[in-house]
Amino acid sequence: MPELPEVETVMRGLRTAIEGHKIVHVTLNRHDLRWPFPANLREEMLNQRVVSFSRRAKYILMRLENKWSVLFHLGMSGRMLIGSVGQNEPPPKHEHVIIESEEGVRIGFVDPRRFGAIDLIRTADEASHPLLTKLGLEPLSSKLDGPVLQEMFATKRHTPIKTALLDQRYIAGLGNIYVCEALFKTRIHPERTASSLTEEEAHLLARNIQDILTTAIASGGSSLRDYVQSDGTRGGYQDLHLVYGREGEACRQCSSTEIQRLIQSGRSTFYCPSCQK
Ligand SMILES: [Zn+2]
Structure with a gap:
């Protein structure tokens, strides 16, 4: 199961790969993982520039130009495959979501056991997301002493x-x-x-x-x-x-x-x- 250090590593990998890029293709191979995807997930990501990434506990937040944040949780078996558009053909098994940028980066969310989650939230309201609101202190915060x-x-x-x-x-x-x-x-x-x-x-x-x-x-x-x-x-x-x-x-x-x-x-x-x- 991905723990905090792995999630931090994945978040940094995504940041390096796609921050500042414009999302031009979003493929949803299913309509749910642990929970149903929001109905507007694809629509809100399309043609948006990725502004920044952040991590809260084991959640990854991808902030978009339109002030929406995409929340990812890797669940028990989730992985982000970072590559180039045109790579990974045929697509790997259990790849449920694919995000491609105008700059040619391809992100695939692979999750065989499907305990992962993807949600959308207004960036301004991130802290009040039901999955984030009850979380305590971030362990790497300077406040922890x-x-x-x-x-x-x-x-x-x-x-x-x-x-x-x-x-x-x-x-x-x-x-x-x-x-x-x-x-x-x-x-x-x-x-x-x-x-x-x-x-x-x-x-x-x-x-x-x-x-x-x-x-x-x-x-x-x-x-x-x-x-x-x-x-x-x-x-x-x-x-x-x-x-x-x-x-x-x-x-x-x-x-x-x-x-x-x-x-x-x-x-x-x-x-x-x-x-x-
Ligand atoms: Zn001992």
Whole structure:
């Protein structure tokens, strides 16, 4: 599933490829993904220049000259194939939406499992879109720091820190992998209550969340070519995981303990019982 760093990478790829371009062809091969496409989707995109791109949590926003924004969510299996007009013939399987620019760039939205989403919203109203309005702090925002984390979780006396960090209403789009990695790096046990963070821990946790995401985005950047070719495979941050997906393997910090897995709110948590207290 594309996590925040992959979504950021895709957004940057789109920005590089098509920002400033004029959209001259829009092909919709279906009328829905997770939800039906807006009836005016094609019409509002056609003959518009792409003004800018932005990311909010795991949503990509493509802003158009006519003050409409196209919202993309990659769902479980979505990918953006960035190429040239005339490339990808015949089109790849599961390519549901194709956008072509006058300048010759072709963007294909491929999503085999169809949990992705595309919607339209007035640019001025982006923040009040139903999918965006309840989202909490952007994890890479400069606003995320120790005092903010401590304040955020001050009343969470019964919620494990792991669960609280995954709650989109507090921090948006962090994702299971990065929560596990950040708790490990900060040496915090995932079952501790969210309100138990000390000032020092909150400070380190905020810093580690941002470091881990920044590193992941940097390595995602090197796999950008995967989004250019239809047969690309993903590389990237997974080689750098210290705990995630490593159940039963030796801890990379203390070497003497095996990484454990537990289930919290239906999600796997990976941690080292020796290093994380
Ligand atoms: Zn350890």
